[in-house]
Amino acid sequence: MNEKKTAERGYHHGDLRDALIRAADDLLAEKGLEGFTLREAARRAGVSPAAPSHHFGGSPGLLTEIAALGYRELARRLIAAGEIGSPADRLKAQGVAYVRFALDFPGRFHLMFRHDLLLREQLSLEEATGQAWDALEKTVLAIRGQSEQSELDAEGEAILIGIWSTAHGFAHLTLDKKLARIADCGSDDDMLDSLFPAIIDALWIKKLG
Amino acid sequence: MNEKKTAERGYHHGDLRDALIRAADDLLAEKGLEGFTLREAARRAGVSPAAPSHHFGGSPGLLTEIAALGYRELARRLIAAGEIGSPADRLKAQGVAYVRFALDFPGRFHLMFRHDLLLREQLSLEEATGQAWDALEKTVLAIRGQSEQSELDAEGEAILIGIWSTAHGFAHLTLDKKLARIADCGSDDDMLDSLFPAIIDALWIKKLG
DNA sequence: AATGGCATCTTTACAGTGTAAAGATTATAC
DNA sequence: GTATAATCTTTACACTGTAAAGATGCCATT
Incomplete structure (x- = not known):
């Protein structure tokens, strides 16, 4: 440049x-x-x-640093989203933040889950991944009424992996334009702002909150 | 060979x-x-x-045929999974079938969502995608008490995209070994057989069934 | 039956890629 | 001030996808 x-x-x-x-x-x-x-x-x-x-060292080495960069930014947003409201509201906000991140940084996002392009063992990556992870775990622990130091119980694991899977899948499908067929929202941002919260509301939060 | x-x-x-x-x-x-x-x-x-x-015509042309092959196999399994039980049970079974397919054919599965490698407009692909899609939609229509010909209502859309996102995200995260950190199940198959149903049970089906 | 046209496959060639190996240059430590 | 290490370049190699042109065999028309 x-x-x-x-x-x-x-x-x-x-x-x-x-x-x-x-x-x-x-x-x-x-x-x-x-x-x-x-x-x-x-x-x-x-x-x-x-x-x-x-x-x-090579291409994967460079890409790994960028993936770590992505995880740090994701963690920053997840932490911010997990600061206000009831535990259930916070989890919902974190789900939205997760998808928002994917739409804001599609390149980084795709990279972060291409383990064939990354060096998994690299410290910078593991560290950054952990940060993002912990932000979600903290919220789920609050939902389960567990202390911040304790390990997640079985239901907590299911909630954590559930919200992660849903947000992750939704982000991927949106970026791949797979949802255009059903929900004919205009932009991807519209999808996120109206459709995704509807999913969470209808099928998740009502049970938790 | x-x-x-x-x-x-x-x-x-x-x-x-x-x-x-x-x-x-x-x-x-x-x-x-x-x-x-x-x-x-x-x-x-x-x-x-x-x-x-x-x-x-080129590499994407060949890969598109294989992706279509994948969608047809996926549709076959989704249809089979949607044949017995209550609507809610059938949707759960289809979610499991979706993930099972991904674990059985990781190569095909990844390919099916790499739109940069495919020719989206190819008829064989659109056709096969539609089949898989319809199998899920049919089940959700039953859940909503709508006739098979009608269009999904808003809540139905949320359910459909929700189950798809959850299964899709879970499949991706499992294939990427991202879940090993929390749920220390042995094989990926164990993940699918115990963990995924737990997610669906805890956070989806109870509301729907 | 012979022949012309067409589909099919090969050859050759080109612009890319990632990266290994060895050489050039500069900073740093002693 | 000089050896050593770090940093960057050059060169080279084995790949990749595919465009262009040549070789081959099938098939229909005459």
């Missing part, structure tokens, strides 16, 4: 690692996961095709 | 279209979607790399 070429910046970049992450993230936002190539990311950072390997 | 080479079979294959579909489907079953390449499929069918283009 606006990154300097070798001639103007000298042999060493100085901040290549971050520059590559930014370039790759931009690329994902612009062209989606399928439009991403490591060479193009390097091109945008103004550096040779082989340069990224020294910082990330 | 066991397909004859040009020398032994003559210049014309005779049944290349089907042979390629079989080879590609096998490849997907063996190595998953990420292991698929058009050239490898051609190799297994014993033909040149450019041969598939004459029958399918």
Whole structure:
């Protein structure tokens, strides 16, 4: 992109690692996961095709950092959504936030669940995943009337995995335009704002709240 | 694979279209979607790399046929699962069947929702998708007490998209091993047999049945 | 039966990809 | 000030999908 070429910046970049992450993230936002190539990311950072390997080992290494970035942003939103209202309201808000994140960052979102493109064991990824996870778990613990330190009971597990599955599936199906056939809402945002809460209300929250 | 080479079979294959579909489907079953390449499929069918283009136009053309194959198999199972029991039981059984299909054919399943790899407008695909869809819709209409010909009401839409989202998300998360952290069931099959019904029971069926 | 046309498959070629290996350059530590 | 390590480039290789053009065999028309 606006990154300097070798001639103007000298042999060493100085901040290549971050520059590559930014370039790759931009690329994902612009062209989606399928439009991403490591060479193009390097091109945008103004550096040779082989340069990224020294910082990330390879394509999965770079993508993993972006996935971690995604999980951190997701966690931030889930935490924010879990701050006000009754436990049931908070869980609902977190479900909406989950889908909203997917619609705001489709590239990141798809990447985050492509384990064939990621290094699962990478610390930064496991850490960020844990944050997002804990935000949901905390709310479910409140619903079950359990303390924050305790382990989820069986019903709590079912609720947690249930809300996650529903939000995750809804996000995927919306991004894939699979729902257009039934619910003929205009934009994806309309889907999220009206349809998704309707699902939660009709089939989840009434039981929990 | 066991397909004859040009020398032994003559210049014309005779049944290349089907042979390629079989080879590609096998490849997907063996190595998953990420292991698929058009050239490898051609190799297994014993033909040149450019041969598939004459029958399918290109890689997406071939993959679309396999996705259609997947939707037909899915529809078959959904219909079978929707034949006995109360409407609520049937919907639950269809949810389980949906996830079971995903675990039985991970390659096909992933492919079916990768619209970047498919030709959405292809008739064979739209047809097969419709079949799977109708099987679910029929059950929800029964739950709502509506006739089979009528359109789903708003609550019916929510139920339909809800069960689909939940099953779809659960399938994806299971295949991605994202649930191992909470529910430490052994195999994926255990997840499906015990955990998924628990979700449906706890949060869906009680309301509907 | 011969022949022309068409469908089918191969060959060749090209622009891409990710990344390994080795060379060039610069920063850093001693 | 010099050795060492870190950083980036160059070159090269084995892949990929597919476009273009040539080879082959089937089939219908005459």
